[in-house]
Structure formats: structure tokens, C-alpha cells
Amino acid sequence: MAINSSFSRYRQLILTLVGVYAAMTVLSGINTHGQPFRPSSWTFDLPRFLLEEKRTTGPDGLVQVTRHLNTYNQKKILEQAAINLTLGVGMTFVILTGGIDLSVGAMLALCNVIFVRMLLRDGGGGTLEASTVLAGLGACAAAGTICGAANGWLSVALQIPSFIVTLGTLLILRGLAYWVSGGQTYLRFCPESLTNAIPIGISVVAVLAGTVFLATTATGRRIYAVGGNRQASEYAGIRTGRVRILCFAFSGLCAGLAGMIFWSRTSTGSYTAGEGAELYAIAAVVLGGTRLAGGEGSIGGTFIGALIMAVLANGLNTAAVHELTQKIIVGCVLIVAAYIDSRRGRSSMTLVV
Amino acid sequence: MRWLAFLTVMAVLSAGCSDKGTGTSSTQPAAGGRPRIALSMKSRQNPFFARMAEGAELKAKELGVDLELLATDKETDTEKQTSQIETVISKGVDVILMTPVDSKAIVAPLLQAQARGIKIINIDNRIDQQAAEQAGLKIEAFIGPDNVDGARKSTRAMIEKIGKEGGKIAMIEGVRGADNAEQRKEGFNQAVAQAKRDGYNIEVVAMDTGEWMTEPAQKKMEGILNQHPDLKGVFCANDMMALGAIQAIASAGKTGQIVVTAYDNLEAAQEAIKAGKLYATIEQHPNFMGQLGVDYAVRLLKGEQIPAIVEVPTDLVTAAELLPAPATAPAN
Numbered sequence: 001m002a003i004n005s006s007f008s009r010y011r012q013l014i015l016t017l018v019g020v021y022a023a024m025t026v027l028s029g030i031n032t033h034g035q036p037f038r039p040s041s042w043t044f045d046l047p048r049f050l051l052e053e054k055r056t057t058g059p060d061g062l063v064q065v066t067r068h069l070n071t072y073n074q075k076k077i078l079e080q081a082a083i084n085l086t087l088g089v090g091m092t093f094v095i096l097t098g099g100i101d102l103s104v105g106a107m108l109a110l111c112n113v114i115f116v117r118m119l120l121r122d123g124g125g126g127t128l129e130a131s132t133v134l135a136g137l138g139a140c141a142a143a144g145t146i147c148g149a150a151n152g153w154l155s156v157a158l159q160i161p162s163f164i165v166t167l168g169t170l171l172i173l174r175g176l177a178y179w180v181s182g183g184q185t186y187l188r189f190c191p192e193s194l195t196n197a198i199p200i201g202i203s204v205v206a207v208l209a210g211t212v213f214l215a216t217t218a219t220g221r222r223i224y225a226v227g228g229n230r231q232a233s234e235y236a237g238i239r240t241g242r243v244r245i246l247c248f249a250f251s252g253l254c255a256g257l258a259g260m261i262f263w264s265r266t267s268t269g270s271y272t273a274g275e276g277a278e279l280y281a282i283a284a285v286v287l288g289g290t291r292l293a294g295g296e297g298s299i300g301g302t303f304i305g306a307l308i309m310a311v312l313a314n315g316l317n318t319a320a321v322h323e324l325t326q327k328i329i330v331g332c333v334l335i336v337a338a339y340i341d342s343r344r345g346r347s348s349m350t351l352v353v
Numbered sequence: 354m355r356w357l358a359f360l361t362v363m364a365v366l367s368a369g370c371s372d373k374g375t376g377t378s379s380t381q382p383a384a385g386g387r388p389r390i391a392l393s394m395k396s397r398q399n400p401f402f403a404r405m406a407e408g409a410e411l412k413a414k415e416l417g418v419d420l421e422l423l424a425t426d427k428e429t430d431t432e433k434q435t436s437q438i439e440t441v442i443s444k445g446v447d448v449i450l451m452t453p454v455d456s457k458a459i460v461a462p463l464l465q466a467q468a469r470g471i472k473i474i475n476i477d478n479r480i481d482q483q484a485a486e487q488a489g490l491k492i493e494a495f496i497g498p499d500n501v502d503g504a505r506k507s508t509r510a511m512i513e514k515i516g517k518e519g520g521k522i523a524m525i526e527g528v529r530g531a532d533n534a535e536q537r538k539e540g541f542n543q544a545v546a547q548a549k550r551d552g553y554n555i556e557v558v559a560m561d562t563g564e565w566m567t568e569p570a571q572k573k574m575e576g577i578l579n580q581h582p583d584l585k586g587v588f589c590a591n592d593m594m595a596l597g598a599i600q601a602i603a604s605a606g607k608t609g610q611i612v613v614t615a616y617d618n619l620e621a622a623q624e625a626i627k628a629g630k631l632y633a634t635i636e637q638h639p640n641f642m643g644q645l646g647v648d649y650a651v652r653l654l655k656g657e658q659i660p661a662i663v664e665v666p667t668d669l670v671t672a673a674e675l676l677p678a679p680a681t682a683p684a685n
Contacts, residue, residue: 048443048444048445052443052444052445053445070443072442072443073439073440073443076436076439076440076443079439080436080439083432183529183530184529184530185455185456185457185458185530187457187458187460187481187484189460189461189487189488190461195461262432265432265435265461266431266432266435266455266458266461266462267457267458267460267461268431268455268457268458270431270455270458272429272431273431273432274432275427275429275430276427313436314436314440317423317436317437317440318440318443318444320421320422320423322397323397323423323424323425323426324397324426326426327426
């Protein structure tokens with residue numbers, strides 16, 4: 001198979017990302033001085049999304065104001081994108097086969113709670129041993145993979161549409177997370193050395209692993225085939241059930257790792273973690289040009305899609321836009337992106353199995 | 354698409370021009386030296402926080418403060434609040450006024466703020482003190498309602514209204530584990546114990562959570578009424594849940610037979626009191642909390658001493674004393 005037209009597809013996505021980035025930079029410079037968003041009260045100030053000011057008092061008593069690239073914020077955008085990105089990578093696999101996984105948010109919560117409980121086994125005090133974190137990582141990955149595989153098995157063996165199966169497991173897993181946590185919030189501080197490393201490390205590894213797997217392995221090609229035409233793939237001798245279960249298991253694995261990222265972001269384990277996260281993950285996948293019916297799409301697209309959403313969210317926060325106005329804007333961007341994508345047509349995308 | 358690329362280039366260029374090399378030096382801070390304060394709230398859909406924001410904005414205008422309001426769109430979204438704190442850190446405010454979604458989860462992002470020299474004042478929902486201490490987070494002040502006292506007053510009013518002969522009562526709690534939910538439960542329990550000592554023949558038959566929200570509370574109340582049709586009274590830990598309980602009572606045809614008291618004094622609750630469906634609620638003066646928050650933040654920046662804990666008194670509101678909420682803060 002060939003996805004040789006992928007560059008032109010990415011070019012559009014990258015331009016969109018750049019455009020959103022620029023728009024957020026400009027928007028964050030509009031200072032409304034605490035007033036509601038009325039044009040009459042606007043003044044243009046430092047675009048804090050991109051720049052920051054440092055004030056130092058010189059030896060002559062004058063205050064020096066220097067402007068720098070706001071590296072803190074740029075790093076934070078990546079951290080804020082991490083959960084959505086990791087979930088999105090797993091979701092891309094499932095959507096490529098023509099399925100959907102609505103349970104990733106609940107899986108995230110369950111794994112998040114299990115992870116922090118594992119960390120607290122040493123009593124909660126003292127420094128966090130690397131072995132404890134690794135054991136927790138293993139537990140997260142295992143729990144997520146098992147839940148995901150269960151989703152896949154229910155969908156394949158019992159022939160229930162994945163939309164229904166994962167809607168059911170969404171509720172089941174959220175309830176389980178509540179029981180595992182006893183309804184309380186667990187706290188175990190994430191060491192400073194890990195607050196960047198975990199979200200960025202895990203999401204980058206997920207993206208790379210997903211991309212390489214889809215592009216280079218035989219199973220990766222079969223995933224496209226199954227999503228493109230399940231019956232034809234079956235006639236071609238592909239065990240479609242196995243491929244689909246594998247994709248759900250991978251989505252579960254990603255959700256489990258996202259549960260660990262949630263801890264690194266908030267230092268807590270809570271059954272309320274990741275509520276509604278599945279919808280944002282699906283949005284990132286679709287924004288990235290993956291077809292909901294399956295068979296077409298890429299991890300690279302999801303990567304840019306998730307970044308667009310993170311840049312948008314961060315920029316709107318920086319510009320202090322009301323949280324409900326933010327929802328309206330994000331919704332509009334999604335629909336416009338989908339419209340542009342549909343107008344492009346699908347003829348440029350060649351799919352050869 | 355080209356113009357977007359152009360815009361970015363312009364933005365990056367403007368960044369380059371004013372980078373440290375040229376070092377624009379001036380004696381005046383860019384924003385005219387106005388203190389920058391961020392008020393991070395749980396949500397704005399709950400009118401409680403809308404009033405808190407109103408109070409804070411009023412004071413900010415008076416004192417010449419750049420106030421930024423932040424809120425999550427869901428009262429349980431800890432990750433979103435973390436992101437918002439990161440954003441204000443990156444923008445560089447002087448003080449964060451914090452009402453945490455989760456009293457533990459907020460400690461880690463606030464530590465980052467502290468490391469960048471931002472001062473923190475806690476409002477309403479108290480930050481977990483053990484967690485803050487363990488992490489070395491310094492909270493300059495806590496401004497909050499006396500939840501235990503408010504819940505005690507509300508519960509006592511309900512029990513007194515039922516009368517000495519008593520009967521079955523219930524409580525609909527907030528999100529379990531949340532500080533204020535636990536404190537209101539504590540207030541309820543204290544009031545019940547006290548009433549029993551005073552000879553009221555009451556029995557608590559149900560305590561369940563309505564998660565602060567109307568619809569879940571309505572379902573829980575329907576369940577309670579199903580099991581205990583002879584229920585005499587219920588205390589709801591906030592007004593939103595009381596509105597659900599009232600609905601459940603109405604659909605069971607028991608309006609007027611069950612005494613409902615609540616907490617928060619929302620406008621909808623006042624209407625319900627006037628209509629005789631709700632007996633009493635608790636005014637916690639969220640606007641004072643907002644005003645005090647901004648006031649203390651400014652004093653803190655001037656280097657003045659501020660009290661470590663301020664408990665804003667609560668007031669019982671019934672049909673008899675239903676007055677519009679006072680608009681100004683008391684002298685402190």
C-alpha cells in the first residue's frame with residue numbers, strides 16, 4: 001500500500017496548525033484589562049502566548065524590561081497535549097478498522113487510580129523509587145491492555161457494534177474506578193524530574209511506535225485493509241477479528257499510559273479523571289484527517305490534530321476567553337476543518353493493499 | 354492559508370526584534386504597574402461563583418487591579434484547572450486567588466506558581482493542608498465560609514420546623530471527599546446530635562450523595578421517598594440539589610409535607626422559598642469572599658500583614674427574613 005500523497009495532506013494540516021498558532025499569538029496580545037470582551041476596551045499588549053517579559057532592576061535603579069520567547073508556555077502546550085495525543089494514537093488504530101472506542105476516558109480513570117494506588121503501597125512518605133514507578137507503569141499498561149482487549153473481544157466475538165460495547169464498558173470502567181478508589185482522591189506527588197518526562201516521553205513514544213507499526217509491519221497494512229473493506233480482507237485471508245481485537249487492545253494500552261500521564265499532570269488518582277476525554281480524542285483523530293468509516297488516515301495526522309487542539313485551548317486560556325466561548329470556538333474549528341477535508345475529496349489518497 | 358503563514362512570520366519577527374539583545378529598558382512596567390491577579394474558580398455555571406466573580410470585579414475596579422477570571426466548564430475537571438494555572442503562571446500574575454476543583458490535585462500546579470514567585474490565597478474550598486505542608490506550599494490566607502456552622506443552622510431550622518414529635522429525616526450530600534461536602538455533613542451530624550439531646554424524636558434514615566447537581570439529587574430523592582414515604586425532612590448540601598429534591602417531592606405529591614432546607618441562597622432557591630417549596634437556605638456571601646480575596650491580595654503585595662484564616666459568617670434565609678443579598682462587604 002502507498003500513502004504517497006500524505007505530504008500534501010500533512011501540508012494542509014501543518015498550515016492549519018501554523019495558522020491557529022499565529023491566531024492565538026495575536027489573540028493573547030489583546031488586553032481587555034479584566035473587562036468583558038468588548039472591542040472598545042481593547043489595547044494591544046505583549047502576546048503572552050509566545051513571549052514573556054522579565055523585569056530586572058539594574059545598578060542605576062532603572063527597571064529593565066526584556067522580552068523572551070515564553071519557553072515555559074511552549075513546553076506546557078506539549079504537556080497539555082499529551083493525554084489527548086496518547087489517547088488519539090490508540091483511537092486512530094480503532095477508527096482505522098472502522099470501529100470506535102468510547103471507553104478510553106473511563107479506562108484512563110481506572111488505570112490512573114490503579115497506578116496511584118500502586119505508588120502508595122510504600123506508605124506514601126519518602127522518595128519515590130524508580131522500581132515503584134516502573135511497577136505502576138506495568139500495571140497501567142497491563143490493566144489498559146486487558147480492558148481494551150475485552151472491548152475488542154466483545155465487539156468481535158459477540159458481534160456487538162463497538163459503539164455499543166464501549167458505551168457499556170465506559171460506564172462499567174468508570175464504576176470500577178470508583179470502587180477501586182473508594183470514591184476518594186489519592187495523592188502522591190510527582191517528582192519534578194518526571195513532570196515533563198512522563199507526558200512528553202510517553203506521547204512521543206506512542207506516536208513513533210504507532211507510526212512505525214502502521215507503516216512498516218504486515219499487521220499495520222492489514223489494519224488499513226480491514227477498515228477499507230472488511231469482507232474483502234476476509235476473502236483475502238486476513239483474520240479480521242484478530243486485527244480488530246489487537247487495535248482495541250492497543251487503544252487500551254494507550255489509555256492506560258494516559259492514566260499515568262494524568263498522574264504526572266495532577267499528582268492524583270481519581271475516578272473522575274478524563275471525563276469526556278474520549279470525545280476530544282476522537283476530535284483529534286478526525287481533525288487529523290482519519291476517516292471515521294475506517295481504512296484511511298494516519299498517526300501523523302492525529303499528532304497534528306491533537307497539537308491544533310492543544311494550541312487552541314492554551315491560546316484561548318491565555319487570552320482569558322470565557323470557557324464556554326472556548327467551546328464554541330473549538331466546535332467551529334472542528335466543523336470547518338471537517339468541511340475543508342471533505343472538499344478535498346478522497347481521490348488523492350491511494351490505497352493499495 | 355498563505356496569510357496565516359505570513360502572520361506567524363510577523364509574530365516571530367516581532368518576538369525577535371524585542372528580544373533581550375535590544376533590551377527595551379524603561380522605568381515603568383508595561384501594564385502601568387497595576388497588580389495582576391487571577392481568580393481561578395471551579396465553574397461559572399454555578400451562580401455561587403458568578404457572585405464571587407462579581408464581588409472580585411467590583412473590588413478590582415475600585416483598587417485598580419488587572420483581574421483575570423478563570424473557570425472550568427465542569428466542576429470535576431482537575432486537568433483543565435491545572436492547565437489554566439499553568440497558563441496564568443506563563444502570563445506572570447502576582448497573586449492567584451484559588452478555589453480548587455480538587456483540594457489535593459491543585460497543590461502540584463500551585464507549587465510551580467510558587468516557584469515563579471506568585472503568591473497564593475485560597476478561597477471557598479480549602480486546599481488540603483496536609484498535602485500543602487508535605488509539598489512545602491505556602492498559602493498566604495484562606496477565605497471561606499464556615500461550612501459546619503452553616504450546615505448546622507440549616508439542619509437545625511429543618512428539625513425545629515418539623516417539631517418535637519420528629520420523624521424520619523435525610524441528607525443529600527455533595528461530592529464525597531470534597532472538603533466542603535464533608536464539613537456540611539459534619540454540621541448536619543452535629544445538629545442532629547444536638548437536636549436529639551434537646552428532645553427531638555428524629556431518626557436519620559438516609560444519607561446519599563447528589564454530587565452537587567440537580568438531576569442526580571432528584572433521582573436520589575426519588576429513591577429515598579420510595580423507601581421512606583413517611584419522610585419528614587431533608588437537608589440538601591446545596592441549592593442545586595435541593596431544586597432536584599423539591600421536584601422529586603412534588604412528583605410524589607408530597608409538597609408541603611416534607612421540610613426541605615438547603616445551602617447557598619441562589620436566586621432559584623429564593624423563588625422556591627417564596628413559593629413555599631423550600632423552607633430555608635444558607636447565605637454564605639460569596640461576593641464578600643471575592644472582594645476580600647482581591648483586597649487581601651493587594652495588601653499582600655504592599656507588604657502588609659493579612660490574617661491567615663477568615664471565616665465569612667453564614668446567615669439563615671427563610672421566607673420571614675428573605676432579603677436581597679447585601680451588596681457590600683463588611684468592614685474587616
